[in-house]
Amino acid sequence: MTWTLITGASAGIGRAFATHLAERGHDLVLTARGVDKLQATADLARAHGVRAEVIPSDLSERGGRLGLLDELRSRALEIDTLVNNAGFGSIGRFADLDADRLEAEVELDIQAVVQLTRALLPPMLAAGRGTIINVASTAAFQPLPTMAVYAAAKAFVLSFSEALWDEVRDQGVEVIALCPGPTDTDFFTRAGDDGVLTGRRTADQAVRSCLDALGKGRPYVVDGLVNAVQAEAGKRAPVRVAIPLARAMVRRRR
Numbered sequence: 615m616t617w618t619l620i621t622g623a624s625a626g627i628g629r630a631f632a633t634h635l636a637e638r639g640h641d642l643v644l645t646a647r648g649v650d651k652l653q654a655t656a657d658l659a660r661a662h663g664v665r666a667e668v669i670p671s672d673l674s675e676r677g678g679r680l681g682l683l684d685e686l687r688s689r690a691l692e693i694d695t696l697v698n699n700a701g702f703g704s705i706g707r708f709a710d711l712d713a714d715r716l717e718a719e720v721e722l723d724i725q726a727v728v729q730l731t732r733a734l735l736p737p738m739l740a741a742g743r744g745t746i747i748n749v750a751s752t753a754a755f756q757p758l759p760t761m762a763v764y765a766a767a768k769a770f771v772l773s774f775s776e777a778l779w780d781e782v783r784d785q786g787v788e789v790i791a792l793c794p795g796p797t798d799t800d801f802f803t804r805a806g807d808d809g810v811l812t813g814r815r816t817a818d819q820a821v822r823s824c825l826d827a828l829g830k831g832r833p834y835v836v837d838g839l840v841n842a843v844q845a846e847a848g849k850r851a852p853v854r855v856a857i858p859l860a861r862a863m864v865r866r867r868r
């Protein structure tokens with residue numbers, strides 16, 4: 615019996631992954647900090663006839679990450695699909711942002727992805743099958759002033775995913791990075807920006823884009839055509855062009 619672990623499953627894109635994967639028959643292990651919201655996601659999943667286990671954990675702390683891995687072991691939950699989705703950003707000039715918050719952001723957006731993947735990939739390789747979905751962002755494709763740490767963290771997630779994709783693709787394990795653009799979740803409120811971004815897509819759309827891309831040999835997928843065009847342009851443009859464009863785009867969308 616194998617399970618799908620989804621981090622950040624209490625809200626937004628993580629909850630959408632839970633409902634879509636439950637629809638496809640995946641038994642789920644759901645983690646985040648908020649127990650009540652995790653239970654609500656578990657109820658949504660169970661309505662599709664699958665099993666759902668809840669393991670609350672703070673993945674920005676090493677102890678939380680190790681505690682989650684211990685709990686998986688003690689409940690004998692063998693993971694064959696890992697969705698590294700939990701993450702947050704901070705909007706503002708780097709020098710003005712809270713240092714502890716930035717540390718937690720790096721721990722969650724980078725370290726949790728590395729640590730969970732390092733722990734759960736070897737059994738997938740041994741079994742000759744598995745899937746790892748890492749939620750990056752269109753912010754990964756160019757530096758982003760006022761979200762410097764977040765964009766750099768997501769560039770890490772994208773680069774990490776692309777390298778792993780190549781390392782394991784002939785061993786039955788698929789790795790893909792999902793790169794959503796602005797998506798209608800709690801993300802921007804939590805990031806400290808209560809401005810309204812227009813042109814947001816939904817969490818459902820982002821998840822569908824990712825699940826549709828599985829099995830097609832792609833190391834990453836950008837959600838939405840407009841986002842994909844902007845992401846590829848950001849990737850190819852020289853940095854002196856990409857940065858002002860990214861800044862202007864963020865300003866225009868607010």
Ligand SMILES: NC(=O)c1ccc[n+]([C@@H]2O[C@H](COP(=O)([O-])OP(=O)(O)OC[C@H]3O[C@@H](n4cnc5c(N)ncnc54)[C@H](OP(=O)(O)O)[C@@H]3O)[C@@H](O)[C@H]2O)c1
Pocket residue numbers: 621622623624625626627628645646647648649651671672673674675699700701702703722749750751752793794795796797798799800801802804
């Ligand atoms: N929304 C966007 O525009 C957008 C665009 C591109 C990429 N993304 C990425 O998509 C992913 C999901 O974000 P979202 O948009 O769905 O935002 P969200 O609605 O704020 O959800 C974030 C999820 O991460 C969990 N989380 C936050 N801190 C955590 C911690 N310390 N330990 C464990 N879980 C934690 C939250 O649960 P708790 O608070 O209960 O812990 C929640 O379930 C993130 O990686 C984000 O960077 C979002």
